[in-house]
Amino acid sequence: MNSGCTLWFTGLSGSGKSTLSQLVATRLRALGARVEVLDGDITRTLLCQGLGFSRQDREENIRRIGFVCELLSRNGVIAIAAAISPYRASRDELRKRIPNFIEIHMNCPVEVLIKRDVKGLYKKALAGEIKQFTGISDPYESPAAPELTIDSSKESIESSVARILHSLEKLQIISSAIADLPASPATAKSVTTFS
Amino acid sequence: MNSGCTLWFTGLSGSGKSTLSQLVATRLRALGARVEVLDGDITRTLLCQGLGFSRQDREENIRRIGFVCELLSRNGVIAIAAAISPYRASRDELRKRIPNFIEIHMNCPVEVLIKRDVKGLYKKALAGEIKQFTGISDPYESPAAPELTIDSSKESIESSVARILHSLEKLQIISSAIADLPASPATAKSVTTFS
Numbered sequence A, B: 001m002n003s004g005c006t007l008w009f010t011g012l013s014g015s016g017k018s019t020l021s022q023l024v025a026t027r028l029r030a031l032g033a034r035v036e037v038l039d040g041d042i043t044r045t046l047l048c049q050g051l052g053f054s055r056q057d058r059e060e061n062i063r064r065i066g067f068v069c070e071l072l073s074r075n076g077v078i079a080i081a082a083a084i085s086p087y088r089a090s091r092d093e094l095r096k097r098i099p100n101f102i103e104i105h106m107n108c109p110v111e112v113l114i115k116r117d118v119k120g121l122y123k124k125a126l127a128g129e130i131k132q133f134t135g136i137s138d139p140y141e142s143p144a145a146p147e148l149t150i151d152s153s154k155e156s157i158e159s160s161v162a163r164i165l166h167s168l169e170k171l172q173i174i175s176s177a178i179a180d181l182p183a184s185p186a187t188a189k190s191v192t193t194f195s
Helices: A017-030 A040-046 A055-073 A088-097 A110-116 A121-126 A157-170 A185-189 B017-030 B040-046 B055-073 B088-097 B110-116 B121-126 B157-170 B185-189
Strands: A005-011 A035-039 A078-082 A101-106 A148-150 B005-011 B035-039 B078-082 B101-106 B148-150
Touching (some): A005 A088, A005 A157, A017 A078, A017 A101, A017 A157, A035 A040, A035 A055, A040 A055, A040 B055, A055 A078, A055 B040, A055 B055, A088 A101, A101 A157, A110 A121, B005 B017, B005 B055, B005 B088, B005 B157, B017 B035, B017 B078, B017 B101, B017 B157, B035 B040, B035 B055, B040 B055, B055 B078, B088 B101, B101 B157
Parallel strands (some): A005 A078, A005 A101, A101 A148, B005 B078, B005 B101, B035 B078, B101 B148
Protein backbone atom coordinates (compact mmCIF):
# COMPACT_ATOMS: atom_id res chain seq x y z
CA MET A 1 0.00 0.00 0.00
CA ASN A 2 1.17 3.54 -0.72
CA SER A 3 1.99 5.92 2.11
CA GLY A 4 -0.52 8.65 2.62
CA CYS A 5 -0.19 12.36 2.02
CA THR A 6 -2.23 15.48 1.42
CA LEU A 7 -2.11 17.39 -1.83
CA TRP A 8 -3.48 20.80 -0.94
CA PHE A 9 -4.46 22.94 -3.92
CA THR A 10 -4.83 26.61 -3.02
CA GLY A 11 -5.58 29.54 -5.29
CA LEU A 12 -8.21 31.84 -6.72
CA SER A 13 -11.49 30.72 -8.24
CA GLY A 14 -10.90 29.50 -11.80
CA SER A 15 -7.17 28.92 -11.32
CA GLY A 16 -7.49 25.20 -12.10
CA LYS A 17 -7.66 23.60 -8.63
CA SER A 18 -10.63 21.31 -9.29
CA THR A 19 -9.63 20.39 -12.83
CA LEU A 20 -6.11 19.48 -11.85
CA SER A 21 -7.09 17.69 -8.65
CA GLN A 22 -9.53 15.48 -10.53
CA LEU A 23 -6.94 14.62 -13.16
CA VAL A 24 -4.25 13.83 -10.63
CA ALA A 25 -6.77 11.65 -8.78
CA THR A 26 -7.65 9.78 -11.97
CA ARG A 27 -3.98 9.14 -12.72
CA LEU A 28 -3.23 7.99 -9.18
CA ARG A 29 -6.28 5.70 -9.03
CA ALA A 30 -5.25 4.12 -12.32
CA LEU A 31 -1.93 3.35 -10.65
CA GLY A 32 -3.71 1.56 -7.83
CA ALA A 33 -3.43 4.26 -5.16
CA ARG A 34 -6.16 4.98 -2.65
CA VAL A 35 -7.29 8.53 -3.34
CA GLU A 36 -10.02 10.83 -2.03
CA VAL A 37 -10.79 14.24 -3.48
CA LEU A 38 -12.25 16.81 -1.11
CA ASP A 39 -13.65 19.37 -3.45
CA GLY A 40 -15.71 22.41 -2.50
CA ASP A 41 -18.89 20.90 -3.91
CA ILE A 42 -18.68 17.90 -1.61
CA THR A 43 -17.42 19.64 1.49
CA ARG A 44 -19.91 22.51 1.31
CA THR A 45 -22.81 20.05 1.63
CA LEU A 46 -21.34 17.38 3.87
CA LEU A 47 -18.91 19.22 6.13
CA CYS A 48 -19.40 22.93 5.98
CA GLN A 49 -23.09 23.67 5.60
CA GLY A 50 -23.98 27.07 7.00
CA LEU A 51 -20.49 28.56 6.82
CA GLY A 52 -20.13 31.89 5.02
CA PHE A 53 -17.24 33.97 3.76
CA SER A 54 -16.05 35.82 6.84
CA ARG A 55 -12.45 35.17 7.82
CA GLN A 56 -13.65 33.12 10.77
CA ASP A 57 -15.94 30.95 8.63
CA ARG A 58 -13.33 30.43 5.95
CA GLU A 59 -10.84 29.35 8.61
CA GLU A 60 -13.35 26.94 10.11
CA ASN A 61 -14.01 25.53 6.63
CA ILE A 62 -10.31 24.85 6.10
CA ARG A 63 -9.89 23.38 9.58
CA ARG A 64 -12.61 20.80 8.88
CA ILE A 65 -11.34 19.81 5.44
CA GLY A 66 -7.85 19.62 6.93
CA PHE A 67 -9.02 17.36 9.74
CA VAL A 68 -10.43 14.91 7.21
CA CYS A 69 -7.25 15.08 5.13
CA GLU A 70 -5.22 14.37 8.25
CA LEU A 71 -7.26 11.26 9.09
CA LEU A 72 -7.01 9.97 5.52
CA SER A 73 -3.29 10.76 5.14
CA ARG A 74 -2.25 8.96 8.27
CA ASN A 75 -4.15 5.90 7.06
CA GLY A 76 -2.33 5.55 3.78
CA VAL A 77 -4.71 7.52 1.57
CA ILE A 78 -3.68 10.30 -0.82
CA ALA A 79 -6.09 13.06 0.19
CA ILE A 80 -6.54 15.82 -2.37
CA ALA A 81 -8.13 19.09 -1.28
CA ALA A 82 -9.17 21.78 -3.72
CA ALA A 83 -10.09 24.85 -1.71
CA ILE A 84 -9.38 28.55 -2.24
CA SER A 85 -8.04 28.59 1.35
CA PRO A 86 -7.00 32.27 1.20
CA TYR A 87 -5.32 32.59 4.61
CA ARG A 88 -1.70 31.57 5.05
CA ALA A 89 -2.11 30.92 8.77
CA SER A 90 -4.85 28.35 8.11
CA ARG A 91 -2.72 26.45 5.64
CA ASP A 92 0.37 26.62 7.85
CA GLU A 93 -1.65 25.19 10.75
CA LEU A 94 -2.47 22.17 8.56
CA ARG A 95 1.14 21.82 7.48
CA LYS A 96 2.12 21.40 11.13
CA ARG A 97 -0.47 18.71 11.72
CA ILE A 98 -0.45 16.68 8.53
CA PRO A 99 2.50 14.44 7.63
CA ASN A 100 3.50 14.73 3.96
CA PHE A 101 1.62 17.98 3.41
CA ILE A 102 2.17 19.14 -0.16
CA GLU A 103 0.99 22.66 -0.86
CA ILE A 104 0.30 23.43 -4.50
CA HIS A 105 -0.16 27.10 -5.26
CA MET A 106 -2.32 27.64 -8.34
CA ASN A 107 -0.86 31.01 -9.21
CA CYS A 108 -2.64 32.31 -12.30
CA PRO A 109 -2.70 36.11 -12.70
CA VAL A 110 -6.08 37.52 -11.75
CA GLU A 111 -6.22 39.43 -15.07
CA VAL A 112 -6.18 36.08 -16.90
CA LEU A 113 -8.88 34.70 -14.63
CA ILE A 114 -11.06 37.76 -15.21
CA LYS A 115 -10.65 37.31 -18.95
CA ARG A 116 -11.25 33.54 -18.81
CA ASP A 117 -14.19 33.78 -16.37
CA VAL A 118 -15.68 30.37 -17.23
CA LYS A 119 -18.41 30.58 -14.61
CA GLY A 120 -19.09 34.30 -14.99
CA LEU A 121 -18.24 34.86 -11.33
CA TYR A 122 -15.55 37.52 -11.85
CA LYS A 123 -17.95 39.66 -13.87
CA LYS A 124 -20.46 39.52 -11.03
CA ALA A 125 -17.78 40.14 -8.41
CA LEU A 126 -16.44 43.17 -10.28
CA ALA A 127 -19.99 44.50 -10.62
CA GLY A 128 -20.42 44.10 -6.86
CA GLU A 129 -23.13 41.46 -7.26
CA ILE A 130 -21.04 38.93 -5.35
CA LYS A 131 -19.51 40.23 -2.13
CA GLN A 132 -16.33 38.97 -0.44
CA PHE A 133 -14.97 37.41 -3.61
CA THR A 134 -11.37 36.29 -3.15
CA GLY A 135 -8.91 38.24 -5.29
CA ILE A 136 -11.44 40.98 -6.06
CA SER A 137 -13.03 42.11 -2.81
CA ASP A 138 -11.51 39.68 -0.31
CA PRO A 139 -7.85 38.92 0.40
CA TYR A 140 -5.72 36.05 -0.88
CA GLU A 141 -2.42 35.42 0.89
CA SER A 142 0.03 33.56 -1.34
CA PRO A 143 2.01 30.71 0.20
CA ALA A 144 5.52 31.72 1.27
CA ALA A 145 7.14 28.39 0.35
CA PRO A 146 4.76 26.04 -1.42
CA GLU A 147 6.05 22.67 -2.61
CA LEU A 148 4.80 23.53 -6.11
CA THR A 149 3.64 26.61 -7.95
CA ILE A 150 1.57 26.18 -11.08
CA ASP A 151 0.53 29.00 -13.36
CA SER A 152 -2.19 27.55 -15.56
CA SER A 153 -1.86 30.46 -17.99
CA LYS A 154 1.69 29.34 -18.82
CA GLU A 155 2.01 25.65 -18.08
CA SER A 156 0.14 22.76 -19.75
CA ILE A 157 -1.96 20.45 -17.67
CA GLU A 158 0.17 17.46 -18.67
CA SER A 159 3.30 19.19 -17.41
CA SER A 160 1.52 20.17 -14.19
CA VAL A 161 0.33 16.61 -13.58
CA ALA A 162 3.84 15.29 -14.25
CA ARG A 163 5.40 17.71 -11.78
CA ILE A 164 2.86 16.74 -9.10
CA LEU A 165 3.51 13.03 -9.66
CA HIS A 166 7.24 13.66 -9.38
CA SER A 167 6.76 15.48 -6.09
CA LEU A 168 4.96 12.37 -4.83
CA GLU A 169 7.84 10.28 -6.07
CA LYS A 170 10.37 12.42 -4.18
CA LEU A 171 8.43 11.79 -0.98
CA GLN A 172 8.34 8.09 -1.87
CA ILE A 173 4.55 8.19 -1.86
CA ILE A 174 4.66 6.55 -5.29
CA SER A 175 7.58 4.81 -6.96
CA SER A 176 9.59 6.52 -9.68
CA ALA A 177 8.65 3.80 -12.16
CA ILE A 178 5.02 4.73 -11.65
CA ALA A 179 5.48 8.48 -11.91
CA ASP A 180 7.21 8.09 -15.25
CA LEU A 181 4.43 6.08 -16.84
CA PRO A 182 2.76 7.98 -19.68
CA ALA A 183 -0.86 8.96 -19.20
CA SER A 184 -3.29 6.54 -20.80
CA PRO A 185 -4.69 7.72 -24.18
CA ALA A 186 -8.07 8.40 -22.55
CA THR A 187 -6.46 10.51 -19.84
CA ALA A 188 -4.15 12.28 -22.24
CA LYS A 189 -7.10 13.25 -24.40
CA SER A 190 -8.86 14.93 -21.51
CA VAL A 191 -5.89 16.91 -20.20
CA THR A 192 -5.00 19.20 -23.05
CA THR A 193 -6.32 22.44 -21.55
CA PHE A 194 -7.35 23.89 -18.22
CA SER A 195 -11.02 24.82 -17.64
CA MET B 1 -4.67 -4.81 4.85
CA ASN B 2 -8.00 -5.30 6.60
CA SER B 3 -11.24 -4.29 4.90
CA GLY B 4 -12.84 -1.18 6.27
CA CYS B 5 -16.05 -0.82 8.21
CA THR B 6 -17.82 1.52 10.58
CA LEU B 7 -18.61 0.55 14.16
CA TRP B 8 -21.35 2.96 15.17
CA PHE B 9 -21.98 3.16 18.91
CA THR B 10 -25.34 4.74 19.73
CA GLY B 11 -26.97 5.22 23.11
CA LEU B 12 -27.58 7.51 26.05
CA SER B 13 -24.91 9.49 27.83
CA GLY B 14 -23.02 7.23 30.24
CA SER B 15 -24.08 3.99 28.54
CA GLY B 16 -20.47 3.03 27.78
CA LYS B 17 -20.00 4.20 24.19
CA SER B 18 -16.67 5.99 24.67
CA THR B 19 -15.21 3.44 27.08
CA LEU B 20 -16.04 0.52 24.86
CA SER B 21 -15.01 2.23 21.62
CA GLN B 22 -11.59 3.07 23.06
CA LEU B 23 -11.06 -0.49 24.25
CA VAL B 24 -12.12 -2.01 20.96
CA ALA B 25 -9.79 0.43 19.18
CA THR B 26 -6.88 -0.56 21.42
CA ARG B 27 -7.50 -4.26 20.77
CA LEU B 28 -7.80 -3.76 17.02
CA ARG B 29 -4.67 -1.58 16.82
CA ALA B 30 -2.72 -4.20 18.74
CA LEU B 31 -3.80 -6.65 16.04
CA GLY B 32 -2.37 -4.38 13.36
CA ALA B 33 -5.63 -2.90 12.06
CA ARG B 34 -5.95 0.70 10.95
CA VAL B 35 -8.43 2.31 13.34
CA GLU B 36 -9.78 5.81 13.91
CA VAL B 37 -12.07 6.75 16.78
CA LEU B 38 -14.45 9.63 16.19
CA ASP B 39 -15.49 10.54 19.66
CA GLY B 40 -17.65 13.48 20.65
CA ASP B 41 -14.71 15.34 22.18
CA ILE B 42 -12.83 15.35 18.89
CA THR B 43 -15.72 15.93 16.55
CA ARG B 44 -17.24 18.74 18.59
CA THR B 45 -14.08 20.82 18.15
CA LEU B 46 -12.93 19.78 14.70
CA LEU B 47 -16.12 19.03 12.79
CA CYS B 48 -19.17 20.30 14.57
CA GLN B 49 -18.29 23.57 16.28
CA GLY B 50 -21.35 25.77 16.69
CA LEU B 51 -23.92 23.00 16.46
CA GLY B 52 -26.47 22.77 19.27
CA PHE B 53 -29.03 20.22 20.41
CA SER B 54 -31.99 20.89 18.13
CA ARG B 55 -33.08 17.95 15.99
CA GLN B 56 -31.65 19.70 12.93
CA ASP B 57 -28.28 20.32 14.57
CA ARG B 58 -28.04 16.80 15.95
CA GLU B 59 -28.80 15.42 12.48
CA GLU B 60 -26.15 17.65 10.91
CA ASN B 61 -23.66 16.47 13.54
CA ILE B 62 -24.32 12.82 12.67
CA ARG B 63 -24.18 13.51 8.93
CA ARG B 64 -20.68 14.98 9.26
CA ILE B 65 -19.31 12.23 11.47
CA GLY B 66 -20.92 9.72 9.11
CA PHE B 67 -19.28 11.32 6.08
CA VAL B 68 -15.85 10.94 7.67
CA CYS B 69 -16.63 7.33 8.64
CA GLU B 70 -17.68 6.65 5.06
CA LEU B 71 -14.40 8.00 3.65
CA LEU B 72 -12.34 6.02 6.14
CA SER B 73 -14.35 2.79 5.74
CA ARG B 74 -14.05 2.71 1.99
CA ASN B 75 -10.29 3.12 2.33
CA GLY B 76 -9.75 0.10 4.52
CA VAL B 77 -9.94 1.77 7.92
CA ILE B 78 -12.07 0.60 10.83
CA ALA B 79 -13.89 3.81 11.78
CA ILE B 80 -15.39 3.85 15.25
CA ALA B 81 -17.97 6.49 16.10
CA ALA B 82 -19.24 7.09 19.61
CA ALA B 83 -22.16 9.47 19.38
CA ILE B 84 -25.53 9.55 21.15
CA SER B 85 -27.13 9.84 17.66
CA PRO B 86 -30.67 9.78 19.00
CA TYR B 87 -32.59 9.75 15.71
CA ARG B 88 -33.20 6.49 13.88
CA ALA B 89 -33.56 8.20 10.49
CA SER B 90 -30.07 9.71 10.79
CA ARG B 91 -28.49 6.36 11.54
CA ASP B 92 -30.46 4.58 8.81
CA GLU B 93 -29.26 7.18 6.30
CA LEU B 94 -25.67 6.29 7.20
CA ARG B 95 -26.42 2.57 6.97
CA LYS B 96 -27.47 3.08 3.36
CA ARG B 97 -24.30 4.93 2.47
CA ILE B 98 -21.60 3.12 4.41
CA PRO B 99 -20.49 -0.38 3.44
CA ASN B 100 -20.08 -2.70 6.45
CA PHE B 101 -22.06 -0.46 8.79
CA ILE B 102 -22.26 -2.10 12.21
CA GLU B 103 -24.70 -0.46 14.58
CA ILE B 104 -24.07 -1.15 18.26
CA HIS B 105 -26.89 -0.15 20.55
CA MET B 106 -25.67 0.62 24.05
CA ASN B 107 -28.92 -0.18 25.77
CA CYS B 108 -28.49 0.45 29.47
CA PRO B 109 -31.69 1.28 31.41
CA VAL B 110 -31.93 4.98 32.11
CA GLU B 111 -32.58 4.25 35.81
CA VAL B 112 -29.15 2.63 36.02
CA LEU B 113 -27.55 5.59 34.26
CA ILE B 114 -29.24 8.03 36.64
CA LYS B 115 -27.93 6.03 39.58
CA ARG B 116 -24.43 5.68 38.08
CA ASP B 117 -24.22 9.33 36.89
CA VAL B 118 -20.43 9.45 36.71
CA LYS B 119 -20.33 12.96 35.27
CA GLY B 120 -23.22 14.33 37.32
CA LEU B 121 -25.10 15.20 34.13
CA TYR B 122 -28.29 13.28 34.90
CA LYS B 123 -28.68 15.08 38.20
CA LYS B 124 -28.43 18.40 36.41
CA ALA B 125 -30.75 17.28 33.62
CA LEU B 126 -33.38 16.09 36.11
CA ALA B 127 -33.10 19.41 37.96
CA GLY B 128 -33.68 21.23 34.66
CA GLU B 129 -30.19 22.76 34.71
CA ILE B 130 -29.32 21.08 31.40
CA LYS B 131 -31.99 21.37 28.72
CA GLN B 132 -32.58 18.95 25.84
CA PHE B 133 -30.81 16.09 27.55
CA THR B 134 -31.31 12.83 25.67
CA GLY B 135 -33.34 10.28 27.62
CA ILE B 136 -34.57 12.86 30.12
CA SER B 137 -35.90 15.87 28.23
CA ASP B 138 -35.06 14.95 24.63
CA PRO B 139 -36.00 11.82 22.66
CA TYR B 140 -33.90 8.74 21.98
CA GLU B 141 -35.12 6.41 19.24
CA SER B 142 -33.78 2.87 19.72
CA PRO B 143 -32.46 1.05 16.65
CA ALA B 144 -35.00 -1.34 15.12
CA ALA B 145 -32.43 -3.96 14.11
CA PRO B 146 -28.93 -3.16 15.38
CA GLU B 147 -26.13 -5.62 14.67
CA LEU B 148 -25.40 -5.75 18.40
CA THR B 149 -27.14 -4.71 21.59
CA ILE B 150 -25.06 -4.26 24.72
CA ASP B 151 -26.47 -3.59 28.16
CA SER B 152 -23.52 -2.44 30.23
CA SER B 153 -25.50 -3.00 33.45
CA LYS B 154 -25.64 -6.74 32.71
CA GLU B 155 -22.71 -7.62 30.44
CA SER B 156 -19.01 -7.36 31.26
CA ILE B 157 -16.77 -5.24 29.10
CA GLU B 158 -14.67 -8.25 28.14
CA SER B 159 -17.74 -10.07 26.86
CA SER B 160 -18.85 -6.96 24.98
CA VAL B 161 -15.45 -6.55 23.34
CA ALA B 162 -15.43 -10.23 22.39
CA ARG B 163 -18.86 -10.01 20.77
CA ILE B 164 -17.83 -6.94 18.78
CA LEU B 165 -14.65 -8.63 17.56
CA HIS B 166 -16.70 -11.65 16.52
CA SER B 167 -19.08 -9.47 14.55
CA LEU B 168 -16.03 -8.12 12.68
CA GLU B 169 -14.91 -11.68 12.09
CA LYS B 170 -18.30 -12.62 10.61
CA LEU B 171 -17.95 -9.78 8.14
CA GLN B 172 -14.40 -10.93 7.42
CA ILE B 173 -13.06 -7.56 8.53
CA ILE B 174 -10.66 -9.45 10.78
CA SER B 175 -9.75 -13.11 10.69
CA SER B 176 -11.21 -15.58 13.19
CA ALA B 177 -7.75 -16.40 14.50
CA ILE B 178 -7.36 -12.76 15.44
CA ALA B 179 -10.75 -12.36 17.09
CA ASP B 180 -10.07 -15.33 19.35
CA LEU B 181 -6.78 -13.98 20.68
CA PRO B 182 -6.98 -13.16 24.38
CA ALA B 183 -6.61 -9.53 25.37
CA SER B 184 -3.09 -8.60 26.41
CA PRO B 185 -2.57 -8.40 30.20
CA ALA B 186 -2.43 -4.61 29.95
CA THR B 187 -5.69 -4.48 28.07
CA ALA B 188 -7.38 -7.06 30.26
CA LYS B 189 -6.45 -5.08 33.33
CA SER B 190 -8.15 -1.96 32.06
CA VAL B 191 -11.39 -3.59 30.97
CA THR B 192 -12.88 -4.89 34.16
CA THR B 193 -15.68 -2.37 34.51
CA PHE B 194 -17.57 0.21 32.51
CA SER B 195 -17.21 3.91 33.34
